[in-house]
Amino acid sequence: MPKFFMGESDTAQNVNQPMGEAYSAYWNKWLHQGAALARAHFDLTASFAASPIAIFDQLYEQYGGQAVFNLARRDSQMAGFDVQSLLFSSAPNVETLVRRWQKVAQAQASIRFGAPQSLPDFVQTMPNGEIILSPSHIRPANLSRFGTAMLTGVTAHALSRFTPERVEILECSKAGRSRTLSPQFGQSQMDFDPTSDIILRFPTSKSDAKSVKAASPYLQLNHLFNHQANPFFRQLIQHLDQQQGGHLNIEICAQLMGTSVRTLSRRLALFDMNYGRLTRFVRLRKAVRLLHAGHVQMDDVAFAANYADRHHMARDFRQMIQLSPSLLRDLFAESTRNR
The missing domain is CATH 1.10.10.60 (Homeodomain-like)
Structure with missing residues (x-):
């Protein structure tokens, strides 16, 4: 689930520090790992001393939103100790996943900003089962041009637990116009507008995630040291x-x-x-x-x-x-x- 987008700092060394020590340790490791994968798979012009944020920004600059989306969707899961990932990965259905995400974001906003009445309207479940993301409502997704693509990719990965079929992604502009963003199309089709809402649509059949008794990958400490x-x-x-x-x-x-x-x-x-x-x-x-x-x-x-x-x-x-x-x-x- 998209934890990077629930913090608010984007410094090179510790972009998630406002979210707490354990959260920061996991998601900064995730960002460094993702940046290393980007370097391995793409010919980037960013210097080797560049921060993970700068590398993702360069990836977006050179290869577009689809490259960021695909990397985030494919490599979202990283073994380590992360409470939010444990919560989201153990949700029995989409409704519970979204509800947990809303409650976690609201509780953390209350602790950071003293705003218990804040509305976590950046993610909603519609009556028809679609999920609506509003990246412009959450920091730091709304502070970087690649934020919407990364948020959408990680969310699509989280939803893959509930359906074997590909999630359909649409973009809805503030003017009410919508267009399909499909990962199998060319990269120009995935140039997300950071001011638009994202609609994630998947088969409407009611299906909960299968219960798996294997140990959770999110209760390990190997992201700290091996x-x-x-x-x-x-x-x-x-x-x-x-x-x-x-x-x-x-x-x-x-x-x-x-x-x-x-x-x-x-x-x-x-x-x-x-x-x-x-x-x-x-x-x-x-x-x-x-x-x-x-x-x-x-x-x-x-x-x-x-x-x-x-x-x-x-x-x-x-x-x-x-x-x-x-x-x-x-x-x-x-x-x-x-x-």
């Missing part, structure tokens, strides 16, 4: 995951790992990581797993995830994903109620 391929870091994550009864301080953790605090810190620093940040991610992931599994008592979840109390957990959620634990619990619960 710990799964390194026995030392794999063991470190296991110690932190298995900790019970409070925070595991770095001195005790180093002893369990058979190393010194200095060595442990130095090895983490090689991946731009420190012990405090890693423990925050592991703790948050543990709490999210419990909420996703249906645990509803906040005190129990906080204790099991090694927070000091539920208030500590709520502060961490706000800082890292800009959502409250109770809202996340309620949104996950929709999957059970709607089946």
Whole structure:
């Protein structure tokens, strides 16, 4: 789902920082990965020192909206820890997906701007099942010329869970004129007007996404550093995951790992990581797993995830994903109620 379009900063190093530490870590990695794919598949004139945003802008400049759309649609899913992706990928139907997206955007706007009455009208579900996107209503999609193409591509990928057929895409201008944007046409057909609304139309038969019991790709931490391929870091994550009864301080953790605090810190620093940040991610992931599994008592979840109390957990959620634990619990619960 299009998380890049729910932040508001577009700096080269950390374009999603306003959305929280965990959100930022995942989606900045996604942008860098997408920029690397763009370089690999297209002959771009952007310098090698260019930021991911500059590379996507150059891709749009040289190859048009279709190139951005196709890259975003094809490569939207990236394994890693992202709560919003977990929410959207576990939605049982299109209506729930859109409703979750609206509620998440509204909650995050409330935390960032203190605007609880903000209307998430950038995405709507119509009675006939069509989805209407209004990229001009959301930052930073409305700040870049490639934003509409990328937002549409990632959304089309999310909808592919619900239908095996290609999603039909139309553009509706503010004047009321509409035209078909079809990915199989030439690139000129995909030059999105950033002021227009996008209509995503797919077969009207009522079909929910198939339930898959495989582990979610959005509960991994490999986007931070490739710990799964390194026995030392794999063991470190296991110690932190298995900790019970409070925070595991770095001195005790180093002893369990058979190393010194200095060595442990130095090895983490090689991946731009420190012990405090890693423990925050592991703790948050543990709490999210419990909420996703249906645990509803906040005190129990906080204790099991090694927070000091539920208030500590709520502060961490706000800082890292800009959502409250109770809202996340309620949104996950929709999957059970709607089946």
